[in-house]
Amino acid sequence: MSSSVGGGGGGSAAGSGGDIAGLLDKAKELDQLRKEQDEVAIEINKMHKKILASPEMVDKSADTILVRLRALYVxxxxxADSEVSTSSAVIGLLDGLLQSGVSAAPRKKIEVGEQKKKRMKSDTDTTRFSSxxxxxxxxxxxxxxxxQVAxxxxxxxxxxxxxxxxxxxxxxxTKEFEVLDEEPGDDDESGQKFERKxxxxxxxxxxxxxxGDPSSAQDFGQGRQVLAVYPGTTALYRATVAAHRKRKSDDYLLWFDDDEExxxxxxxxxxxxxxxALPEGHRQ
Structure with missing residues (x-):
């Protein structure tokens, strides 16, 4: 990020730069929370529609449906609580910037170019590996x-x-992976199974x-949406955690989207x- 700040006060400018960086981090966090809220709201509305369309569903398996609906609301x-907390943090950072006079000084502005925006997105993407x-x-x-990877x-x-x-x-x-889908593909013209790379x-x-190392795994709580391998396949689908696990080595109990019986x-x-973890913006 480039800042155009006139006059002296190097220490103040450095401090403001740190506040601005924190502000951008919190803004990104807030944006992600709102996207996750939208996804959960969509899932809740889907369940409401299914219940309204087939009230007998509740009679047949009230516990399963109501537990899942409760988990989504939780x-x-x-x-929502996280959004309130993050919003309060953003307000606090903005108050600090206003008190330091960053926004009041003539020609003081923050300029974020397209290259910086692209770099910020790249930084977000690569956090799947490490920070x-x-x-x-x-x-x-x-x-x-x-x-093996997803x-x-x-x-x-x-x-x-x-x-x-x-x-x-x-x-x-090139920062590119070459990967092999080990499941045999369809027959080619010669009748041989081909590998997909x-x-x-x-x-x-x-x-x-x-x-062999459960401590290397994230612990997803009840109601959290995740990406998981559907049993008996090599495909991953969006699912919701149905119950808390006692140990990190325990299996997850999941509800897969559109997996009705x-x-x-x-x-x-x-x-x-x-x-x-469910990738941001996942479409299924």
């Missing part, structure tokens, strides 16, 4: 060779498709937690090492 409340330096992120990506192999205006793939190679120069940028890859949403058990 998550919505948590997000350390780019070199460390590249090293971490290179160390995934031979590992990969967005296809994306269009309607949906994203995520699959379990194996990392063949990572190019530090893809070259994907870093934001399209999410490392899985280590199978006789009008009910069954709970599916998925190992912790096949569950990752």
């Amino acid at each position: 998550h919505a409340k948590e997000l 350390t330096s780019m070199r460390s992120q590249l090293d971490q990506a290179a160390n995934l060779k031979g590992e 990969a967005r192999v296809k994306s269009d205006e309607e949906k994203d498709e995520w699959f379990v793939v194996k990392v063949i190679h990572f190019d530090k120069e 893809y070259k994907l940028p870093m934001p399209y890859i999410i490392p899985f937690p280590k199978k 006789d009008g009910n949403l069954p709970q599916r058990a998925v190992p912790f090492y096949r569950v990752v």
